[in-house]
Amino acid sequence: MRARLPVGRFPRTATLLLCAGLLAAGHSGAQATAHAEDIKAIEQVLETFRTALVNKDKPTYMSLFFSDKPEDIGWQFVSEDVRLQDIRRTKPDAIKARQIPSNNFISLIDSAVASPTPKEEIFSNPRIETDGDAASLTFDYTFLSDGVKQNWGKEMWQLIRTEQGWKIFSVIYSVRDERSPAAE
Secondary structure, three states: OOOOOOOOOOOHHHHHHHHHHHHHHHHHHHHHHHHHHHHHHHHHHHHHHHHHHHHOOHHHHHOOEOOOOHHHOEEEEEEOHHHHHHHHOOOOOOOOOOOOOOOOHHHHHHHHHHOOOOEEEEEEEEEEEEOOOEEEEEEEEEEEEOOEEEEEEEEEEEEEEEOOEEEEEEEEEEEEOOOOOOOO
8 A cells, every 4th residue: 555645745755856857857858959969060070071072172171180190090991801802812911901101081182182083982871979079970981083983881980079179080991892792
């Protein structure tokens, strides 16, 4: 049998739990709004990256990164297996994920700027996770040179929110091309 409480009176524990619940609900609503703003800002970083590459706009592109030093920004690719086997025909020492110092975020924009042909990276299926200070962004990409599909795969960025906004801290990506199975 339940104890009956006078109308308008709650035990102290129930009152504290109710207040905590209301505060948590208000806090999670505020967090959801803040995270929605962060997600929009991170989506804008992705779009700015894309347009800076298309427009060969190195200053804007460089502003998206946490540092302007290649050694400070993680940048690594990994080759798909069938593609790697084909590469090994001419380079027997090729490995799936070799760190190549000249392959970095600066070399990407420098090659786009120097190229007489347009370069573009198309992004699809973006997924963002964030707590408002750190974030991961995962998406599918297709890299085009002069409108021709060169390679594609999955790309993953780690970002941090600084006083200047969201900045890219590291990038990893898989590389598939016409040698890969189930070419898109």
